[in-house]
Amino acid sequence: MLRTLEGGLGRKRRAAPDDKLACLTALERKVLWLSTWMIHNANHLRPNRDGLKVGGHQASSASVATLMTALYFDVLRPQDRVAVKPHASPVFHAIQYLLGQQTRDKLERFRGFGGAQSYPSRSKDGETVDFSTGSVGLGVGMTLFASLAQDYLWLKRLVPTDGPPGRMIALAGDAELDEGNIFEALLEGWKHDVRNLWWIIDYNRQSLDAVVSDRLFGRIDAMFEMMGWRVVTLKYGRLLEAAFARPDGHHLREWIDACPNSLYSALVYKGGEGWREHLQRDLNRHPGIRAILDDHDDAALQRLMTNLAGHDMDSVLAAFHAVEDDRPTCFIAYTIKGYGLPFAGHKDNHSGLMNLDQMASFRRSMAVADGAEWEPLAGLDLPPERLAEFLKAMPLAGSRPRRHEAALVAVPASLPVPRGTRQSTQEAFGRLLGDIAASETALAERIVTTSPDVTVSTNLGPWVNRCGIFDRAERADTFREEHVVSAQRWAMSPQGQHIELGIAESNLFLELAALGLAGPLFGTRLLPIGTLYDPFIKRGHDALNYACYQDARFILVATPSGITLAPEGGAHQSVGEPLTGLAQPGLASFEPAYADELAVLLRWAFEEIQREAGQSVYFRLSTRPIDQPERTVDPDLAEAIIGGAYWLREPGPGSELAIAYCGAVAPEALAAHQAVAEDIPGAGLLAITSPDRLHRDWLAARICGEASVAGRMLARLRPGAALVTVGDFHPATLSWLGAVAGNTIVALGVDRFGQSGDIPDLYRAYGIDTDAILDAAARACLTALR
Ligand SMILES: Cc1ncc(C[n+]2csc(CCOP(=O)(O)OP(=O)(O)O)c2C)c(N)n1
Ligand SMILES: [Mg+2]
Numbered sequence: 019m020l021r022t023l024e025g026g027l028g029r030k031r032r033a034a035p036d037d038k039l040a041c042l043t044a045l046e047r048k049v050l051w052l053s054t055w056m057i058h059n060a061n062h063l064r065p066n067r068d069g070l071k072v073g074g075h076q077a078s079s080a081s082v083a084t085l086m087t088a089l090y091f092d093v094l095r096p097q098d099r100v101a102v103k104p105h106a107s108p109v110f111h112a113i114q115y116l117l118g119q120q121t122r123d124k125l126e127r128f129r130g131f132g133g134a135q136s137y138p139s140r141s142k143d144g145e146t147v148d149f150s151t152g153s154v155g156l157g158v159g160m161t162l163f164a165s166l167a168q169d170y171l172w173l174k175r176l177v178p179t180d181g182p183p184g185r186m187i188a189l190a191g192d193a194e195l196d197e198g199n200i201f202e203a204l205l206e207g208w209k210h211d212v213r214n215l216w217w218i219i220d221y222n223r224q225s226l227d228a229v230v231s232d233r234l235f236g237r238i239d240a241m242f243e244m245m246g247w248r249v250v251t252l253k254y255g256r257l258l259e260a261a262f263a264r265p266d267g268h269h270l271r272e273w274i275d276a277c278p279n280s281l282y283s284a285l286v287y288k289g290g291e292g293w294r295e296h297l298q299r300d301l302n303r304h305p306g307i308r309a310i311l312d313d314h315d316d317a318a319l320q321r322l323m324t325n326l327a328g329h330d331m332d333s334v335l336a337a338f339h340a341v342e343d344d345r346p347t348c349f350i351a352y353t354i355k356g357y358g359l360p361f362a363g364h365k366d367n368h369s370g371l372m373n374l375d376q377m378a379s380f381r382r383s384m385a386v387a388d389g390a391e392w393e394p395l396a397g398l399d400l401p402p403e404r405l406a407e408f409l410k411a412m413p414l415a416g417s418r419p420r421r422h423e424a425a426l427v428a429v430p431a432s433l434p435v436p437r438g439t440r441q442s443t444q445e446a447f448g449r450l451l452g453d454i455a456a457s458e459t460a461l462a463e464r465i466v467t468t469s470p471d472v473t474v475s476t477n478l479g480p481w482v483n484r485c486g487i488f489d490r491a492e493r494a495d496t497f498r499e500e501h502v503v504s505a506q507r508w509a510m511s512p513q514g515q516h517i518e519l520g521i522a523e524s525n526l527f528l529e530l531a532a533l534g535l536a537g538p539l540f541g542t543r544l545l546p547i548g549t550l551y552d553p554f555i556k557r558g559h560d561a562l563n564y565a566c567y568q569d570a571r572f573i574l575v576a577t578p579s580g581i582t583l584a585p586e587g588g589a590h591q592s593v594g595e596p597l598t599g600l601a602q603p604g605l606a607s608f609e610p611a612y613a614d615e616l617a618v619l620l621r622w623a624f625e626e627i628q629r630e631a632g633q634s635v636y637f638r639l640s641t642r643p644i645d646q647p648e649r650t651v652d653p654d655l656a657e658a659i660i661g662g663a664y665w666l667r668e669p670g671p672g673s674e675l676a677i678a679y680c681g682a683v684a685p686e687a688l689a690a691h692q693a694v695a696e697d698i699p700g701a702g703l704l705a706i707t708s709p710d711r712l713h714r715d716w717l718a719a720r721i722c723g724e725a726s727v728a729g730r731m732l733a734r735l736r737p738g739a740a741l742v743t744v745g746d747f748h749p750a751t752l753s754w755l756g757a758v759a760g761n762t763i764v765a766l767g768v769d770r771f772g773q774s775g776d777i778p779d780l781y782r783a784y785g786i787d788t789d790a791i792l793d794a795a796a797r798a799c800l801t802a803l804r
Contacts (some may be wrong), residue, residue, distance in 0.1 A: 034335045038092070041408040042331050044398040045116065046087040050358055051384045052112035053079040055391050056128045058377050064130065072129050074136070075105035077356035077367040081222045081328075082106045082189060085351055086113060088334045089189070089218075091409070096417035097184035099164060099539060101149035101157030103191040103220060104137035114146045115394065117414065122392050140568040145421055148539070150568040153560055155197025156528065158217060160564075161186040162207045163525070163532035165215045165346075166517070168540055170466065170488060170533070173512035176542045183344070184540075187216040193225030195238060199561065202522040208245045209520065211490050213344035217242075220328065222355040223279045226368045232279050235350060242348040252337050252351045255330025257322050266306025273301060274323075286324055286354050286363025290316025293323045324362070328353035424537030427464045427545060429624040430457075435614045439646055443639040443682075444477050444577040446613035450620055451547075452480030461545070461624060466533055468517040469549045470526045474506060476549035476577050478516065483507045486514035523550055523558030527565050534570030534627070534634065545624055546572040552579035552638055553592040566604030566634060571627035573620075574605075577639035580746030581772040581780045582682045591772035592638075596680075596747040599636050600710045607636040607710040609745070610659070611684040612646055615707055618656045640682035640746075642777065661727050662711035663704055665734075667691055670700020672736040675799055678704035678755065680745040683786055687744055690791035698799070704731065706743075709751045716758055732759040740798030742766065744786050762802040764794040 034042070057074030066072070086106065090113045094100065102110045111134040114120035120134065127133025135142045137152035149164070151157035165186040171177045194200065207215070219238070223230050239249040254262070254271075262271045274282070285292045294311060301307040314322055327333040328351035341347050356362035359380065361370045372380060385397035395402040409415060436449035454462050466488075467478055489510035497504050517533075519525050526548050532539075533546035555562065555576055565572070579592050599607025606626065610616045616637070623635040647666075651659070658664035666688075669676055675698050679687030684705070691703040706712065712728045719726035725733070732741070732755070741761035743752035749767030756763030768784045781787035 034092075034332055038408075039332055039335075040400060041405055042087055042091055042335070044400045044405060045091055045408075046084050046331060047384065048116065048395065048398060049087050049109055049112045050080055050083040051386060051397075052115060052125070052392075053083065053108035054359065054372065054377075054380065055386075056108045056111065056125050056134075058372060059126060059391075060128045060130065061371055062374060062377075064126075073369060074108055074129060074371070075368065076108075076359060076372060077361060077370055078103070078105040078191065079107075079109045080357045080359050080362070081353045081355045082109055082220050083357070084329045084331055084334055085189060085218060085220065085353070086110070088331060088338060089187070090117070090414065091412050092335060093338045093413075094187075095182075095184070095413050096420070097181065099148040099161070099184055099186050099420075101151055101161050101188045102138050103189050103194065104151040104154065104157070105191070106189065106220075107135065107137050110138050110147075111143075116409065119146050125392065145419060148420065150564070152567075153564055154191065154194045155199045156561055156564045158188040158190045158194050159199045159203035159524070159528045159561075160531060161188040161217070162203045162212055162215055163529045164535070164539060165212045166207070166210050166529065167532040167536050167544070168214065169210075169212065169490065170517070171536060171540050171542055171544070173490065177540050183214050185214045185216055187218065189218045190220065191225075192219055192221045192223065192230065192234075192238075195219070196225075199524045199528070201241075202520075202525050203528065204241070204245045206520055206522065206525050207346065210517075212346060215346040216341070216349065217347075218349045218351060220353050221350050222328075222353045224283065224355040224365065224368070229280045229283050229365050238350060239348075246346070248341070248345050248347045250337050250341070250347060250349045252327035252330075252333055252349060254352075255325035255327050255333050257325040257330075261310055261322060264306055264310060266301075266304040267310070269301050269304050269307055270297075270310065273297070280365070283354075283363040283365060286320075287361065290314075290319040293319050324354055324357065326352040326354060329357050421538040422541035424541055424543040426628050427543055427624075428460050429621060429628075430459065430461065433617045433621045435617045435651075438613065440643050441613055441646060442641050442643045443610055443613065443616055443637075444641050445643070446616045447575055447577070447620075447637070447639055448477030448480050449613075450617060451478065452484065455481050455484035464543060465545045465547060466515050466517065467547045467549070468519060468526065468529050468533070470519045470523055470554075471521040472550055473516065473518060476551070476575065478549055479506055482516045485516060486511060488512065488514035488517050523554045524561045525558075526550055527558040527561035530572040530574070531561070531565035531568065531570040534565065534572035535568065543628065545627065547575060548572060549575045549577070551590060551592075552576035552595050553590055555592070555595050555598060559598065562605075563602065566602060569604060570634065571632065572634050573623050573627060574634065574636040575639060576636065578641040579609075579638045580640070580682065581768055581784055582640050582642045582746050582777060584777050584780055585774050587774035588772040591768075593748050593768050593772075596638060596709060596745070596751040599638065600713055600751065602636075605634050605636050606708070607638065608708045609638040609681040609747075610707050611644065611679075611681055611705065614646070614649070614651050615659050618651055618659045619707065622660050638681065642682045644682065644685050659707050660711075662708035662715065663706045663727065663731060665702055665731070666705040667695075667701075667703035669702025669734050671734075673700035673702055673734065673739060674698050674736055674802070675700075675740045675742075675795055676702035676704055676732070676735055676761075677791060677795065678706055678741060678743045678752065680706040680709060680743075680747075680752065682746055683744050683781070686781060686786065686788045686791060689788040690795065693788070693792060694795050701795075702734065706745075706752065709745075713754060716754075726758065728755060728758045732761060735759070735761065738762060738802055740764075740795065740802040742791055742794040742798055744791055744794075746786060762798050764798045766790055766794055 361367040487510040493510040495509040537543040716726040744766040749765035753765035
């Protein structure tokens with residue numbers, strides 16, 4: 019089973035004092051019991067009303083009981099933050115229970131409504147969860163970006179720097195390393211020289227379906243070392259090391275090293291008898307091995323042969339405590355999936371559950387009496403008082419809450435509207451940020467921008483030119499020093515306020531998630547803005563969902579968008595992203611048409627992302643320059659822009675028709691409205707700034723039986739009047755408006771892949787130009803008359 023590797027720490031191993039070791043070993047036993055029992059209770063003892071398997075992962079949990087006990091009860095300091103592999107959630111909850119931070123009631127309702135969550139959740143489990151997990155790989159990557167966020171605050175002295183910084187720790191399943199986001203994150207981490215990062219890999223050599231390739235570990239350590247990480251391999255525990263030191267013991271080591279993963283796993287499952295048979299067959303010629311076999315009965319032989327370092331408390335503690343510097347460190351901890359349980363090592367154990375008989379004998383082996391299943395310290399070899407004392411003295415005990423309260427950042431009453439009679443929303447965004455950068459306000463100090471290699475093309479240039487690029491080290495702008503003319507000033511320093519990422523949208527969203535949690539994680543609020551091209555939201559969509567799931571707060575600016583990016587063609591065109599904006603919980607989305615709308619919305623967004631019950635904000639912007647309205651935005655109009663819609667041209671009383679548009683198609687909608695007004699003088703023109711806000715409001719209003727914003731607006735029309743909606747997005751983004759007040763609706767939009775062209779050609783081909791709107795209006799009016 020592969021080679022032995024000591025890791026980069028030389029001989030720095032220290033043994034833990036006996037007393038501590040005894041307490042931690044006892045707690046580890048209890049953690050294993052409670053996590054196993056919690057799952058058993060949920061599946062076998064709670065009433066099942068729907069016939070669904072409740073599930074939970076007894077094998078995955080058993081695999082990390084030692085590692086997590088060591089971490090939480092001895093190694094973690096209050097400032098450290100952890101992402102726990104999703105399916106070790108029961109172990110996490112058991113530990114929090116022993117720490118007095120989780121209730122028995124919630125454990126009893128594990129995976130039930132209002133109970134402890136299936137996968138650790140910041141928003142549902144609360145305070146004790148630093149990073150949510152669930153979609154494998156993302157929690158691991160998140161710790162890397164949290165480390166970068168911590169550096170950002172630390173190097174700017176935005177957080178107290180008198181104590182050591184926190185370590186960002188991921189406890190990862192080995193199969194998590196298959197996720198591409200891990201590789202993307204590693205490379206980005208290397209570029210930013212991240213520190214204070216530990217990834218502890220639960221190397222049980224099993225994923226969900228199968229046992230992994232024998233040669234994988236060699237790739238894993240090479241990959242981390244290539245990125246400048248220290249790799250510490252915890253392979254054999256104290257018992258096995260002692261056996262290897264006996265006469266002929268090296269043959270045993272060589273035998274295990276050469277044993278294929280699947281055979282090793284199968285023998286773990288078979289137990290002592292299986293080991294004996296194979297070892298006798300292969301190594302009986304060595305007297306020392308015969309002596310080892312004679313000294314061990316089947317149970318002892320099983321204990322010996324499964325004594326991997328990831329289940330050996332002393333080895334685990336020695337490895338963790340030996341790391342004293344801030345170099346990123348990967349621990350490859352050899353473990354056995356299902357260790358200590360009847361299906362240990364079985365390749366099909368991922369969702370395996372112990373049956374009633376197996377649980378009865380496990381209970382006996384754990385010395386847990388009937389009725390004492392939830393007793394925190396019952397059935398252990400040590401007196402409860404001694405364990406209670408140990409718990410009181412551990413590093414995490416009595417530490418202040420893990421989540422910080424962070425002061426609000428003041429937002430000015432208004433942002434100046436970018437000047438220009440003709441401009442695009444993307445240009446307006448660049449100017450707005452440029453003006454904020456020049457303002458020397460608290461707002462300017464706390465904004466941090468980030469982009470995956472599209473900083474200039476999303477118009478963050480004016481901001482970056484003023485605020486600089488963030489880097490641990492001062493780096494000059496070589497082009498500038500060499501007097502080569504460039505519009506971009508790219509000097510880098512710890513003072514810089516833009517984090518430049520390589521092209522990896524998943525990294526962008528994890529970075530936004532980490533920066534957007536700076537307040538609760540580190541105590542100082544940041545206002546992160548990430549920019550990318552709208553179609554590439556899909557690239558990072560799971561990470562975006564992950565960021566929203568843990569209630570990170572940020573502003574996302576996606577530009578260019580739709581077929582309006584015209585010559586760029588179909589590969590860069592976005593169609594369904596507004597539907598993502600509509601459907602994504604935790605994210606309010608807007609698609610303004612004009613610069614003054616964006617000024618109102620951006621200001622609102624800075625407040626919204628700081629509100630207790632607020633959310634993140636997504637702006638879908640465009641590169642199309644359009645004529646700007648001559649107007650001042652009064653408070654009523656500002657409120658309507660934030661609410662999602664306003665009448666750009668008021669309808670006449672009981673009007674027959676309204677055209678509702680959103681975003682860059684405003685000129686076509688205006689032209690169509692002007693043309694139609696000759697025949698239908700009372701026709702209205704509805705400017706929609708947020709299909710998402712309107713839709714949410716409508717759904718909420720239906721539940722509480724009140725009139726919705728959209729309902730009140732459409733009530734200005736004749737009942738059943740014709741309604742045409744148009745936007746550079748999938749028509750379903752607005753077609754629901756027909757259901758609000760029973761209007762006869764024709765929804766225009768794009769539902770096919772785009773192609774290169776100019777706007778007039780493309781709008782005509784895809785049916786969102788003025789003629790298409792007029793046609794639709796005629797059809798809708800005809801239908802409405804019937
Ligand atoms: C993105 C994603 N894909 C698939 C899954 C389903 N899934 C849950 S656990 C798992 C395998 C995990 O194996 P490993 O990380 O080695 O953990 P172990 O169970 O061995 O501890 C899979 C595929 C998931 N949670 N997330
Ligand atoms: Mg695994």
